[in-house]
Amino acid sequence: MAVTLKDVAKACGVSYSTVSKALKNSPLVKPNTKAYIQQKAAEMNYIPNHSARALVSKRSNTIGLIWPSVDRVAVTHLVSEINQALKLSGYAMILSIDGIDVASKKFLEFGCDGIIIFDEGPSTNLSPEVYQNIPVVAYGVDRDIDYPIINVNHYKAMIMAIESLLAKGVTQIDYIGDINTSDSRQIAKKNAIVDYCQQHHIYYRIIDSHGLSALEAESAVKQFYAQNELAPGIICGSYDITLGTLNAIDLDYNQPIIYSYDNIPHITKLNYPVHAIGVPTTEIANKVVEVLNQVITNGSIENVYNLEPHLNEK
Structure with a gap:
């Protein structure tokens, strides 16, 4: 039979309300008493009844x-x-x-x-x-x-990546991303690349990663790379697409400047230098x-x- 708050209170020789406060880590219970109650509850394998608590608190x-x-x-x-x-x-x-x-x-x-x-x-x-x-x-x-x-603001993030490449003297850009999708986040990234590059007469290509996973991106980039040289500037639509891209290209031969959407700590651990763009997770x-x-x-x-x-x- 399940251990209740009343069981813990009886074992500790304190009131029901004191046990309740102690298990919620309330400052209203003295530290020594609180520690004793919490230890006793653990020894008795007390498990809070969240359903009952929800009925009271809604x-x-x-x-x-x-x-x-x-x-x-x-x-x-x-x-x-x-x-x-x-x-x-x-x-x-x-x-x-x-x-x-x-x-x-x-x-x-x-x-x-x-x-x-x-x-x-x-x-x-x-x-x-x-x-x-x-x-x-x-x-x-x-x-x-x-x-x-x-x-x-995926759209703005892509523009920031383009402008950073331009500041480095890179004027040819490949965008690698999931293109044939109804996902509004991916559409916003692609549209930013197309709109900005066309408006400012920047050379660009759109490479379809055929999905957002690393394996899909690796396969797609390998197919493209077998027939084409990559641009000196690459913007990837996600961290996973970046992983697939790095696995697909010969980094001893091609050493592009790469920007990756998804501002996550993992990017700093990559063996190849990749710049992160986006709101930190x-x-x-x-x-x-x-x-x-x-x-x-x-x-x-x-x-x-x-x-x-x-x-x-x-």
């Missing part, structure tokens, strides 16, 4: 995150950062790799306090049944949806959780929260 302290991809390093790292930010805010995170409709409705049924979604455009729109009944925050690009979105994660907290507590003030990309040169 909060489950859980957040549902709809996982967009299981095979990409950059996404996995960002999700880990979001999980850490949620923990610091007192939440536990539940992941789902199901489709948008199934996952969001399950989170609603489970009584989650909120949902985080990676917005890719119309295909990831949540139904009113969901966002009218549970706080939602999306990560993506600035577009018209009915719940707050964290915009990390810790900043994204903290903003997502900050806004979600705000929506849960007070409702949304803004529809779009803009973050500024950074350029980290190696």
Whole structure:
């Protein structure tokens, strides 16, 4: 039979409320008493009944995150950062790799306090049944949806990369990215390259990575590289595409200047110098959780929260 708070209180010779406060690490309980209660609870294998607590507080302290991809390093790292930010805010995170409709409705049924979604455009729109009944925050690009979105300005990040290449004297650029997609984040990156280069008469090529994973990018770049020389300046649409690109080309023969979207620490550990562009993942994660907290507590003030990309040169 499960150990209850009353069982722990009886074993410790204190009141139910004292045990409750001690297990919540309340400063109202003396440190020695708190340590004793926490140790006793652990010895008795006490497990908090979150369902019962949720009935009283009307909060489950859980957040549902709809996982967009299981095979990409950059996404996995960002999700880990979001999980850490949620923990610091007192939440536990539940992941789902199901489709948008199934996952969001399950989170609603489970009584989650909120949902985080990676917005890719119309295909990831949540139904009113969901966002009218549970706080939602999306990560993506600035577009018209009915719940707050964290915009990390992919378009501006690409322009910053181009301008940095130009400042280094590079006037020929290859962009390697996922082209034939409905993902608004990838579309914004490609459009920035095309728009800026055409407007400023810069030589550029678009190389389709045929996906966002390292393996897909490696295969696509190898096919291109077998027939063509690469430009002296390369901009990759994601960290995983950058990995695939580095694996596909002969870096002893070609030594291009490479910029990679996804500003994650992994880039600094690559053997080849790669410059990172984009909002740092810790900043994204903290903003997502900050806004979600705000929506849960007070409702949304803004529809779009803009973050500024950074350029980290190696």
